Amino acid sequence: MDEKYTFALRRIALLGGVDDYIAVSSRELGAALEMSQQSASKRILELLDAKYITRDLGARKQRIKLTETGIDILKKEYHEYRRIFEYSDHMVIHGRVAEGLGEGSYYICQPGYVKQFEELLGFRPFEGTLNLDIVPEDVGKLDVMRNSVGITIHGFTDNDRTFGNVIAYKAKIKNLDCAIIVPERSHYRETVEIVCHFHLRRTLGLENGDKVEVRVDL
Numbered sequence: 001m002d003e004k005y006t007f008a009l010r011r012i013a014l015l016g017g018v019d020d021y022i023a024v025s026s027r028e029l030g031a032a033l034e035m036s037q038q039s040a041s042k043r044i045l046e047l048l049d050a051k052y053i054t055r056d057l058g059a060r061k062q063r064i065k066l067t068e069t070g071i072d073i074l075k076k077e078y079h080e081y082r083r084i085f086e087y088s089d090h091m092v093i094h095g096r097v098a099e100g101l102g103e104g105s106y107y108i109c110q111p112g113y114v115k116q117f118e119e120l121l122g123f124r125p126f127e128g129t130l131n132l133d134i135v136p137e138d139v140g141k142l143d144v145m146r147n148s149v150g151i152t153i154h155g156f157t158d159n160d161r162t163f164g165n166v167i168a169y170k171a172k173i174k175n176l177d178c179a180i181i182v183p184e185r186s187h188y189r190e191t192v193e194i195v196c197h198f199h200l201r202r203t204l205g206l207e208n209g210d211k212v213e214v215r216v217d218l
Contacts, residue, residue, distance in 0.1 A: 006077055008033055008043050009052060009070050018071060021056065021063040028061075079144045083218060090217050093141050095132030095192065097201070097210045104129030104193055110163060112156035117195065120151050121168060121179050125195035129181070132212055133191050141216075142192070145169055146182065148218045153181070168195075170217040174204060180216065 011032045016022045024032070030040035044064065047053045052070035056063040066074075105128040107113065118124050134142060150167040157163070165184035171194070172178065178196035194214070200206060 004043070005047065005050070005052065006073060008047060009066060009074055012053065012064060013066060013071075013074060017053070017065050021065045023058065023061040023063050025061045075143065076147060079147045082144055083148065090215055091141055091144065093134060093138050093145070093192075093214045093216055095134040095138070095212055095214065097206050097208050097212060098131040098133045098191060099208055100129060100131040100193070104131075104195075107163070108195060110156075110158065112158060112163060113153060113166070116153045117168075117179075120153065121170065121177075121195075123177060123197040126197060126199050128199070129193040129195055130178075130200040130206070130212075131191055131193055132214070135211075139190050142190070145180070145216055145218070150182075151179075152184075155184075172215045173200065173212060176200070176203070178214075180214070 012022070015024065015032060026037045026041050029044065030037040033040050033043060035043070044053070044055070044062075047070070048055060050069075051067055052073065053064050054067055055065075108117075108125050108129060109127050114124060146167075148169070150169045153166040153168055155162065155164040155166075167182045167184055168179040169182075170177070170179050173194070173196070176196055176198060178194050178200070180192050180194055182192070194200065204212075206212065
């Protein structure tokens with residue numbers, strides 16, 4: 001992403017253009033973007049073409065607002081700064097044990113995944129996953145994790161069924177090596193699935209609702 005665009009998006013956001021439209025003249029926008037009125041008008045057109053903002057034209061002032069795409073760009077930058085200033089090589093996420101749907105064991109057992117888990121994570125996972133509902137105050141850390149460099153477990157086709165890519169993030173629970181796994185094309189979720197060589201519920205004596213601390217490598 002070109003810094004000139006992220007700078008403009010930050011300034012528009014600071015003016016209030018995240019949750020609602022803001023009404024600004026070209027002169028006011030130029031002052032906010034620290035450039036001439038003509039250059040500011042050109043920058044707005046560039047942001048519109050890239051679909052980073054949306055605009056309504058008025059008689060004297062234009063009304064502009066960041067789109068979801070524009071907001072996502074700022075969120076990504078925000079999480080990158082969090083990695084720089086708040087975290088080093090790891091972070092700690094807290095969650096509570098939740099009941100799964102039983103689908104994890106089916107996918108984890110697929111030979112196409114198992115072989116890659118062994119090669120890339122260094123262990124053969126138990127046939128099932130531990131589901132954790134991340135506590136509200138740590139949900140934002142999931143974005144930091146997803147924006148870090150995970151390990152891609154490549155998808156495959158077996159018996160005419162396609163299995164998609166999975167991103168794994170190495171982690172530890174009480175010094176047990178494990179990994180948070182996230183389908184590459186999954187929607188944002190506040191529940192994560194964890195794979196481990198051991199049956200985590202049995203090994204750690206966990207029950208639904210128990211709080212668990214996960215140390216995630218970044």
